[in-house]
Amino acid sequence: MSVIATPQDLKMYVDDAVITVFENMLGMMIDPSRYGANLTLLEPQVIGMVSITGATQGVVCLRVSPGFSSEAASAMLEMDEDSLSEPDINDVIGELANMIAGKIKAGLSTGGEPCGLSLPTIVRGRKIDLESISGVKRHSFSFAHDCGPVVLEIYSLE
Amino acid sequence: MNHPKILLIDDSRATRSVVAKMLSGLQCEIVEAANGALGLDQAHLHLPGLIVLDMTMPVMDGVETLERLKADPATSAIPVIMLSANSNAEEMEQMKARGAAHYVTKTQKPKLILDYAMELLKLEPKPVAEAA
Numbered sequence: 001m002s003v004i005a006t007p008q009d010l011k012m013y014v015d016d017a018v019i020t021v022f023e024n025m026l027g028m029m030i031d032p033s034r035y036g037a038n039l040t041l042l043e044p045q046v047i048g049m050v051s052i053t054g055a056t057q058g059v060v061c062l063r064v065s066p067g068f069s070s071e072a073a074s075a076m077l078e079m080d081e082d083s084l085s086e087p088d089i090n091d092v093i094g095e096l097a098n099m100i101a102g103k104i105k106a107g108l109s110t111g112g113e114p115c116g117l118s119l120p121t122i123v124r125g126r127k128i129d130l131e132s133i134s135g136v137k138r139h140s141f142s143f144a145h146d147c148g149p150v151v152l153e154i155y156s157l158e
Numbered sequence: 159m160n161h162p163k164i165l166l167i168d169d170s171r172a173t174r175s176v177v178a179k180m181l182s183g184l185q186c187e188i189v190e191a192a193n194g195a196l197g198l199d200q201a202h203l204h205l206p207g208l209i210v211l212d213m214t215m216p217v218m219d220g221v222e223t224l225e226r227l228k229a230d231p232a233t234s235a236i237p238v239i240m241l242s243a244n245s246n247a248e249e250m251e252q253m254k255a256r257g258a259a260h261y262v263t264k265t266q267k268p269k270l271i272l273d274y275a276m277e278l279l280k281l282e283p284k285p286v287a288e289a290a
Contacts, residue, residue, distance in 0.1 A: 021265055024266075025268075073172070076175065088171065088172075091171050095172050095173055099243045102245055102265065106263075115244075115246070117214055118214075119215075
């Protein structure tokens, strides 16, 4: 993000965005504190990524396990997990990342600056590291739910 | 009796599902489209009483779709609720200036869309006894 925020402010915006989206869209209550920052997911992952463009810039990544992604899709679409297709799950994870990015951006950006959100991208795989180019900082936050951890990362200009 | 139609235009099936679920208590027929271009076709075909329109979509985004709806005499009077993940006061004012009736961010309580839909379709809330 090109807008400077203190670590405390950034955590407050991220906690509010992730908790609000999971509660309003999925009816899932998640805990922002149990795992602490910089949790690494070792199992296969489903990652939803959305870029923030314009006056505020950055990339927001939502990482969950395949099992968690199925639970989330089942909750949002009100379908049995067995009847969900991969595009259904991708759609839900992408849309969650989109909503979270929009809410974080609203907290970080100053009034009146034009900025937008990209269409979501989904990446699936095991042990996926996103490497930052020079001058880009990774901010990581983790959340807990009975279905497993949720990791939210923000890549921004230092 | 003909029930009013509501057209949901959003590339996310998940979001269409959430909004359709929220509006299911209204006696309305829900029609869906996955992008603005398809949405314009559906708007002309069904002439709905209300359109819920996502901002960010492939093929044709919500801004262009809204402009085309409002520029066409066949669809210009249909009220439009803009739906966006991007909570931005300036964007909200721009969309209202282009003719949107309301602007709702996706992280707001989904019931807000129901309230706006009832207002725009001039529907009365169900009496408590009937709802129970």
